Amino acid sequence: MGKPRKPNKELRKHFGRRVRELRKARGYSQEELGFRTNIHRTYIGSVERGEQNISLDNIGRLAKALGVPLHDLFEKVS
Amino acid sequence: MGKPRKPNKELRKHFGRRVRELRKARGYSQEELGFRTNIHRTYIGSVERGEQNISLDNIGRLAKALGVPLHDLFEKVS
Incomplete structure (x- = not known):
């Protein structure tokens, strides 16, 4: 390798900043986004702080729960 | 959980189909894309076949090597 x-x-x-931005725009707490994605809220917090090398499956779960197309998670953070 | x-x-x-589409559009073999990303060619083949839950870091490496913005990897496959 x-x-x-x-x-x-x-x-x-x-x-992570983009996830946080979209989550807040929807008025979701980390707990609520956790519930909607079936991802633990502490992991979501860690993703938002840029600490995690998140996988494609979990990226897909976040996009679905946030109600955005996947590519939207990769747009510029405002 | x-x-x-x-x-x-x-x-x-x-x-995976999108990665393959962009790779072929650039005329790269899996070997060449592997060289450019420092990801093993067999892993790239496996990603293209939809077998891998690829991580954000590796998604970023692919986008960089393919010369596209990250969100381009999540556009519709033509």
Whole structure:
């Protein structure tokens, strides 16, 4: 596999900010988004802080619960 | 965490088709995309077949190597 790879902290933080922005726009608490995604609220908090290398399946769950197309999760954070 | 969750096969396949589409549009082999992303070519093949729950960091590597904004990886497959 060649050289070890660093976590992409910038991307994780960018993605987390976008999740938080959309969650707040819908008036959801982390608890409520957790309930809607079946993802634990502490994991959602950690994603929002840019700490997690979240997987495609969970990205899909977030998009569905937030009611946005997947690509919307990757638009610029306002 | 509540009930166990199934893999989102539809999303994985959709994502994989988009990666393959963009890779071929650039004339890259799986080997070349592997070289450009520092991801093993067999893993790239597996992602393209919709078998992997790929992580955000690796999604970012693919977008960078394919020269597209991240949200482009989530557009509809043509």
